[in-house]
Amino acid sequence: KAGVTQTPRYLIKTRGQQVTLSCSPISGHRSVSWYQQTPGQGLQFLFEYFSETQRNKGNFPGRFSGRQFSNSRSEMNVSTLELGDSALYLCASSSLTRERDTGELFFGEGSRLTVL
Amino acid sequence: AQSVSQHNHHVILSEAASLELGCNYSYGGTVNLFWYVQYPGQHLQLLLKYFSGDPLVKGIKGFEAEFIKSKFSFNLRKPSVQWSDTAEYFCAVNAPRDDKIIFGKGTRLHILP
Numbered sequence: 300k301a302g303v304t305q306t307p308r309y310l311i312k313t314r315g316q317q318v319t320l321s322c323s324p325i326s327g328h329r330s331v332s333w334y335q336q337t338p339g340q341g342l343q344f345l346f347e348y349f350s351e352t353q354r355n356k357g358n359f360p361g362r363f364s365g366r367q368f369s370n371s372r373s374e375m376n377v378s379t380l381e382l383g384d385s386a387l388y389l390c391a392s393s394s395l396t397r398e399r400d401t402g403e404l405f406f407g408e409g410s411r412l413t414v415l
Numbered sequence: 416a417q418s419v420s421q422h423n424h425h426v427i428l429s430e431a432a433s434l435e436l437g438c439n440y441s442y443g444g445t446v447n448l449f450w451y452v453q454y455p456g457q458h459l460q461l462l463l464k465y466f467s468g469d470p471l472v473k474g475i476k477g478f479e480a481e482f483i484k485s486k487f488s489f490n491l492r493k494p495s496v497q498w499s500d501t502a503e504y505f506c507a508v509n510a511p512r513d514d515k516i517i518f519g520k521g522t523r524l525h526i527l528p
Contacts, residue, residue, distance in 0.1 A: 302458075332515065339424075341505060341520035342459075355515045389459070404451075404516060406459040 301326065303407035305390050311413045317378040320410045324371050324392030331373040332404060333365060336387040345388075348373055377412075385414045417442045419508050421519035428496055429527045436491040436522050438480075438506035448489040449507040449516065450480055459505070465489065476500070498528045 304323040312318050324331050333345040344357035348367035365375040371392075377384055388411075391404035422437035440446060450462040463474025470482040480491045489506060503523045509516040 334518070339520065341421075342518035344515050344517060347515050357515070391459075403449075403461050403464065404459075406451075408458045 303390055303392050303405055305388075305407035305410050307410055308408065309411045309413075311415060312380050313415050314380055314382060316380050317376065318380060318412060319374055319376045320388055320390075320412075322373045322375075322390030322392075322407060324373070324390075325394075325405055328392035328394050328405070329371050330393045331367055331371065332391045332393075333373070333375050334389045334391065335359075336389055336409070337385075342389065345375065380414045382414050385412060387411050417446075417508055417510060417517045419506050419517055419519035421504075421506050421522050423522045424520070425523045425525070427525045427527065430498055431495050434491070434493040434496045434500070434524070436504055436506075436524070438489045438491065438519060439487050440489065440506075440508040441487065442508060442510055444510055446508050446510055448480075448482060449509075450474065450478070450489075450491050451505045451507060451518070452502050453505070453521075454502045462491070462504070496524075496526050498526045500524060501526045 306321045330349045332347040334342040336342050346356045346365050347354050351367045362378045367373045387409040389406055389409045391406045393404050418441045420439045448465040451459045452462045453459045462478055463472050465472045465482045473479045478493050480489055482489050503521045505521045506519040507516050
């Protein structure tokens with residue numbers, strides 16, 4: 300069974316540009332979460348999608364947005380990039396139901412964004 | 416709001432030493448608790464989890480964690496570490512029926528051969 304796939308793996312952008320990151324969850328998983336990982340800050344929750352609906356959102360500015368498609372694939376977008384947006388962006392999928400009875404997240408390898 | 420605190424940011428041990436990594440969370444109700452591990456160059460993976468029942472949970476590779484409700488703690492332990500345990504360890508929490516899992520800032524563990 301293929302794992303969580305994130306593209307691109309690495310990218311370099313300049314301040315003011317925008318970026319779109321893609322995540323394909325494990326087949327059958329309907330929940331996709333996004334996290335930002337930076338040294339010293341650990342993983343910070345961005346948002347979580349289930350069946351194309353954003354169920355929860357972290358404390359990030361509106362420049363960070365996401366969506367989920369009917370096949371459960373998800374994208375996140377960051378507009379007007381700032382230097383501080385440089386990070387590893389992780390996507391995780393799970394087979395969670397609304398009751399969240401499993402709780403295990405399966406992570407991709409991440410998309411490493413560098414903003415110059 | 417939920418939060419997770421990991422006390423040690425960087426731990427260095429020699430092989431065969433015992434390990435205990437601290438984790439405290441803040442949330443007044445029932446919680447699900449997790450430890451994830453990220454080995455060098457690899458993706459994050461689940462080490463162990465607690466939902467209910469026996470507060471002493473055993474995970475992969477000889478790791479275990481104890482949930483102490485009165486202390487809001489979920490410390491990770493291993494009696495004898497190996498060089499291959501070098502990794503970053505993340506404690507995480509979520510409330511049942513909540514839709515997000517909150518992670519601590521991580522503890523970087525370095526095992527000396």
